[in-house]
Structures are given as C-alpha cells and as structure tokens.
Amino acid sequence: MAETKRVTCADAMRQFFAYLDRALSGEPLEALEAHLEECLACCDKLAFSRQLDAFVKGRLGEAPLPPRLEARIRQALDRA
Amino acid sequence: MGGAGSGGGGEGCSAVGSTLDPGARRRFEELALPHLASVYRLAVRLTGSAQDAEDLLQETYLKAMRAFPGLREPGRVRAWLFQILNRLVLDRHRGGAREVAYGDLGELDRFSLYDLISDEDPFPYSDRLHEDFLAQFDDEEVRRALLALPEVYRLPLLLVYVEELSYKELAEVLGCPIGTVMSRLHRGRKILERELWECAKRRGLVKPWQRRSG
Numbered sequence: 391m392a393e394t395k396r397v398t399c400a401d402a403m404r405q406f407f408a409y410l411d412r413a414l415s416g417e418p419l420e421a422l423e424a425h426l427e428e429c430l431a432c433c434d435k436l437a438f439s440r441q442l443d444a445f446v447k448g449r450l451g452e453a454p455l456p457p458r459l460e461a462r463i464r465q466a467l468d469r470a
Numbered sequence: 471m472g473g474a475g476s477g478g479g480g481e482g483c484s485a486v487g488s489t490l491d492p493g494a495r496r497r498f499e500e501l502a503l504p505h506l507a508s509v510y511r512l513a514v515r516l517t518g519s520a521q522d523a524e525d526l527l528q529e530t531y532l533k534a535m536r537a538f539p540g541l542r543e544p545g546r547v548r549a550w551l552f553q554i555l556n557r558l559v560l561d562r563h564r565g566g567a568r569e570v571a572y573g574d575l576g577e578l579d580r581f582s583l584y585d586l587i588s589d590e591d592p593f594p595y596s597d598r599l600h601e602d603f604l605a606q607f608d609d610e611e612v613r614r615a616l617l618a619l620p621e622v623y624r625l626p627l628l629l630v631y632v633e634e635l636s637y638k639e640l641a642e643v644l645g646c647p648i649g650t651v652m653s654r655l656h657r658g659r660k661i662l663e664r665e666l667w668e669c670a671k672r673r674g675l676v677k678p679w680q681r682r683s684g
Binding site: 401438443454 | 499503506507511514515520523524527528531534536538579580582583585586601604607608609613614624628630631632636637648655659662663
C-alpha cells in the first residue's frame with residue numbers, strides 16, 4: 391500500500407474549506423482523511439467550519455430580482 | 471483560463487456595441503437574460519446595496535452585449551457574466567483587486583475562531599458553545615462582516631456561498647489557477663471569522679480582558 395503523506399494540524403486546517411467544498415481528491419484527500427481519523431481536535435474544528443459555512447449561507451437571505459429591473463435592462467440594451 | 475469566453479469581456483474584446491445584428495442580439499437576450507436573477511443576487515451581496523446592484527447589473531449586461539461576439543462557449547454564459555461582473559468590480563475598486571496584506575498572512579492562516587470561542591467560553595453553561603456563539607449574530611451583521619472583506623476574497627466566497635460554483639468554474643471566472651482559488655477561499659473565510667470575532671467584541675459578547683493566557 392502506498393505511504394500516505396502525513397499532515398499536521400496546521401496543514402489540515404488550511405484544507406478544511408477545500409474539503410468541505412469537495413475540491414480535494416487523490417493523495418491530499420487521503421492524507422487529510424487519515425489525519426482526521428486520528429485527530430479529534432481537527433474533527434471538531436472541521437465540524438465548526440461546516441457549521442460556519444451553513445450559518446453564513448443561511449444568513450445571506452434572498453435577493454429576488456425587482457419586478458421592473460428586467461425592463462430597465464432591456465431598455466438600456468436597446469439604447470446602447 | 472477564460473474558458474467561458476474570450477477573456478470575459480475584458481479590455482481586449484472588440485467593442486462592437488449596438489452593431490450586433492438582430493439575430494445575434496436575439497441570441498444574446500435568449501442566453502443572457504435568463505441569468506438576470508442570478509447575476510443580480512450576486513451583485514446585491516457583493517455591493518450590499520440594491521441600487522448599486524442594479525447599476526452593476528446594467529453595466530454588466532451592456533458590457534456583455536458588446537463582448538457577445540467573442541463568447542466561444544454559449545453553454546457557460548452564466549460563468550461568463552460573473553467574469554464580466556468581477557472585472558467591473560475590480561476595475562472600479564482598484565485596491566480590491568490585490569490580495570491585500572491583511573496583517574501577517576501566516577497569522578491569518580492560523581487564526582481560529584473555534585479556538586477563540588473555546589478559550590473565551592462566552593456561554594459557560596452551554597453544551598453547544600460554538601453554535602450558541604454563532605446564533606448571536608443577525609442577518610445584517612453577517613452581511614456587514616462579508617462586506618468588510620476585500621473584493622478579491624469576497625467575490626469567490628459569494629460565488630461559492632450563493633451560486634455554489636465549483637473550483638474549476640471559479641478559476642475560469644477569476645482568471646487564476648485553482649491553487650489561487652483555494653487560498654483565496656481559505657483566507658476569505660478566515661477574514662470572515664475574524665470579522666465575526668471583532669463584531670462579537672464590539673457587541674460585548676466576549677470580553678477579551680478575561681482571556682486566559684496560553
């Protein structure tokens with residue numbers, strides 16, 4: 391079995407968001423998951439990062455397109 | 471980069487303006503107008519103001535129409551529109567285009583809101599300390615914290631939070647390698663954590679003078 395490069399807690403922390411965004415793959419993903427299996431503190435921090443992301447997304451709220459705005463844009467395109 | 475088009479309506483695009491023939495103009499409207507709501511939503515979160523967002527949206531679409539003949543991949547028109555909006559925003563606030571020295575970047579990388587909350591323990595009787603901490607902030611405070619981020623970090627973060635773009639799409643929109651996307655998103659979130667912590671201090675939720683040493 392190939393030796394997976396060990397990561398430190400600091401390395402792991404730098405990759406949490408890429409991990410949560412599902413942007414990690416291959417060796418970096420395996421190394422991070424191996425670290426998480428043995429580091430409870432990083433698991434807690436990762437869980438908080440996930441919580442924080444969900445929290446911020448939830449607080450951004452809706453921003454529906456104002457009804458008259460499409461007409462304004464069409465007019466601006468006509469005038470251009 | 472620039473897989474979505476020819477430089478995303480950058481300065482190199484030929485500005486054909488109103489000379490789009492009626493067929494091309496119709497095609498532009500068919501492709502681009504369905505994304506109005508999406509581009510507007512991003513503009514609102516980026517500018518923090520409905521009025522500024524409307525102006526930015528109009529400017530984006532005018533520039534997109536001029537650059538339309540250079541769009542090579544019509545299927546990626548949404549990413550292309552974001553790319554044009556990004557360029558407009560960064561051109562407008564030239565300072566925002568730089569990865570600013572936000573204190574010491576190494577220090578920022580190590581910043582951990584999780585640790586600070588654990589150290590301060592603002593809700594000693596809570597068994598959901600970190601969740602309770604976050605629950606103290608209202609929508610407006612979170613939006614203000616995001617607005618405090620330099621554009622170079624705010625835009626990619628919003629594209630992930632609001633539009634759920636992949637890193638590959640982000641690299642195209644921002645015109646930078648995926649490694650840069652990754653570091654901007656990481657730092658953007660760290661600055662956001664720091665802003666929330668500063669907000670908590672201003673609100674008196676945490677009392678730094680009680681902070682334990684070590």
